[in-house]
Amino acid sequence: MTALRIATLFPLATVAAGDEANAAALVRRAAARGLTTTTATVHRPGAMAPAEVYLLGGTGRSGTGALVAALWAVDLPARVAAGAVVLAVDAGLDALARSWVDPAGREQAGLGLLGVQVGPGPRITDTVATRAAGELPAMVGWVAHDVTTRRDPGVLALCQVERGQAHGPLEDDGVLAERIIATRLHGPVLALNPELADLVLARAVPGLPPAPVPPEAARARAQRLDEVRAAPQSRRRRR
Amino acid sequence: MDRVRVRPRAAAALAAGRAAGRLSQALGRGSGSIIGGRIALRAAPSALAELAAGRRTVLVTGTNGKSTTTALVAAALEAAGPVACNRTGANMPDGILTALAADRTSRLAAIEVDEVYLREAVAATAPEALVVLNAYREYTRGISLAATLEHWRAVAERLDERCTVVLNVDDPLVCWAFEAAPRRVGVAGGLSWRDDAALCPACGEAHAWDGTAWHCPGCGRTRPAPDWWVAPGAGSDGWAVHHPGGALSGSVGVPGRTGPVGAAFALAAVGALGVPAQGAGTRVGAVQDVDGRYRPFEVGGRIARLLMLKNPAGWAEAIAAAREANVPVVLAVDRFGPKDTTTMWEAPFSQLAGGTVPVTGARAADAGAVLEAAGVPSAEHADARAALRACPPGEVLVLCNYPAFRRLSRTLAVAP
Incomplete structure (x- = not known):
């Protein structure tokens, strides 16, 4: 078959959080099934690379406006409607929401691909452990934001949170939609949690056989999960 | 030479800052240079x-x-x-x-x-x-x-x-x-x-x-x-x-x-x-040492130099330096909050392919995962000296995140 195309969109628009490494993590999980891939990093709408899987990320509110404008310029909604799959991390989630909040606290329109409203919230930096459910095991990642995330009725969360604050006071993280998987978790989240990479891949290439998680990645994740579960609540909740 | 003179308000502020710095030092909370300066600047x-x-x-x-x-x-x-x-x-x-x-x-x-x-x-x-x-x-x-x-x-x-x-x-x-x-x-x-x-x-x-x-x-x-x-x-x-x-x-x-x-x-x-x-x-x-950087530490015939790295650019430059000089590397990575190893994942560690890289520190598991993802085998060691001994005798570059750099520049300076 032809190679699966993976494109990281506009990483320089937002504040760096290591999410560009998600592309390589996806490539590794595809290779474990013998799938060939190509990767591209798109910096400008004029240099758009069509793909089956788009990756968004970064943190903070300062770059979300530029990210939204760039995603409109490449008509991401039309690409999703045509079957593309998107992983949206943190600032990427904000951009795809119905509304997000700019650095001055004003509500702004997002792409509206997710039934989510993002509002201002307390500043949180934390390690998060999620609960195993469905195809996903307990996952780990970190969050750093100052927003709240409100899902519309009927919109599914990606996972439940066991420890740490992903969405602030809410006890879940992210959004699981048909073509879009969104999360607040950085890590890079696909590198630390290969099963989430598998979930993204499965949206683009149905019927993938299972593949073992490398013991090194499993160990790194297990260590962080043990630590965050062992930490007292007050320490985990500090800023 | 004359001392730089300051006005009375600044002089009083500096004295207060020095006192706070000494207190911080006495309490074992670091060198005291930051808290002292902060108090003086506020006053x-x-x-x-x-x-x-x-x-x-x-x-x-x-x-x-x-x-x-x-x-x-x-x-x-x-x-x-x-x-x-x-x-x-x-x-x-x-x-x-x-x-x-x-x-x-x-x-x-x-x-x-x-x-x-x-x-x-x-x-x-x-x-x-x-x-x-x-x-x-x-x-x-x-x-x-x-x-x-x-x-x-x-x-x-x-x-x-x-x-x-x-x-x-x-x-x-x-x-x-x-x-x-x-x-x-x-x-x-x-x-x-x-x-x-x-x-x-x-x-x-x-x-x-x-x-x-x-x-x-x-x-x-x-x-x-x-x-x-x-x-x-x-x-x-x-x-x-x-x-x-x-x-x-x-x-x-x-x-x-x-x-x-x-x-x-x-x-x-x-x-x-x-x-x-x-x-x-x-x-x-003639400069040989910058606050613990570059100063060679000798461990059983290995000449170790520490590099402190905090972003993909730094890791990439260190990897390139090791390759250009054909010097083996050790990764030393400690705990440092939720993001402590995030910046390693984008660095081109695949350029180290060809040998087993010794890893050490409280985040050695992360270092091993980063290297595995890059196709590079690693071996974990209980401490930096053991990791260094796993390298051939001669020069070694020790690629550190911030806390590992601080720790090793102290501990390698004293005989085991």
Whole structure:
């Protein structure tokens, strides 16, 4: 078959959080099934690379406006409607929401691909452990934001949170939609949690056989999960 | 030499800061330089300007390489007299204040400045030279690179015409930020990580690269010709720094390209103050240790040098240095909050393929996962000495995150 195309969109628009490494993590999980891939990093709408899987990320509110404008310029909604799959991390989630909040606290329109409203919230930096459910095991990642995330009725969360604050006071993280998987978790989240990479891949290439998680990645994740579960609540909740 | 005098309010503030610093030290909460300076600055906001008054100052800023370049600037300046310097890397206004308060007699100063505090540092110290090394994205505080570049641009627009900006012409972001500086001297400082400089900050077009030369097809901005550059010189580790007045050659204690490139920045900066290059060059070449960096630690026939890395650019540069010198590496990674190993995942560790890399530290599992993902086998060791002994005898580069660097520069200094 032809190679699966993976494109990281506009990483320089937002504040760096290591999410560009998600592309390589996806490539590794595809290779474990013998799938060939190509990767591209798109910096400008004029240099758009069509793909089956788009990756968004970064943190903070300062770059979300530029990210939204760039995603409109490449008509991401039309690409999703045509079957593309998107992983949206943190600032990427904000951009795809119905509304997000700019650095001055004003509500702004997002792409509206997710039934989510993002509002201002307390500043949180934390390690998060999620609960195993469905195809996903307990996952780990970190969050750093100052927003709240409100899902519309009927919109599914990606996972439940066991420890740490992903969405602030809410006890879940992210959004699981048909073509879009969104999360607040950085890590890079696909590198630390290969099963989430598998979930993204499965949206683009149905019927993938299972593949073992490398013991090194499993160990790194297990260590962080043990630590965050062992930490007292007050320490985990500090800023 | 006369002490730098300060007004009574600043003097009282400094005394309060010293007391707090001693208390912090006594409580085992670090060197006390930051808390002391913070208290003094709160009590007397003008204290930093008063302590800097009458000194001829070189400021050094950028994302990577500040501490090393500042140490080389200080060494070069010493050709003209004693130099005050924030040698421990405390590079925010509180730390700078503590360093200047501790040395009230030196009439020359070499000061490292956190890139986010450049405006305050320039206003307080009225530098004669400002060295700008590079502009990479930072990961710890969530500050956008665009905001830092805008801040720098505002600083450049208000710079005194007596200040010479010594800038890295290989970094298009630095060149743009300091376009308005009244006096500019260019150094070919290299750019180890181009991803962050993919787009022209002026017009948004993608930069075109040809070797180290860059230009913007959108607005026509292009790499300025350097006034100072480095070329291989005599001997295996020799270098030659070329400049308008000729060339200086020698060897340098700081390994990799960092040494000679840092020397070029330092010599260009002190040149702006009228310090002759020849004497300054000798002193720069003699620098062997920058707050625990580069100083060789001997462990069972292995000569270990520590590198402290905090962003993909730093990791990429260290990997390249190890490959170019064909020196084995050890990864030492400790715990440092939720993001402690995030920046490693984008670095090109696949370039280390071909051998097993020893890993150590509380985050050795992460290092092993990063290496596995890059196709590089690793072996975990209980401590850094064991990891070093797993390498063949000779030079070894120990690639560290911040806490591992701090820990190893202490523990490797004492016999086991």
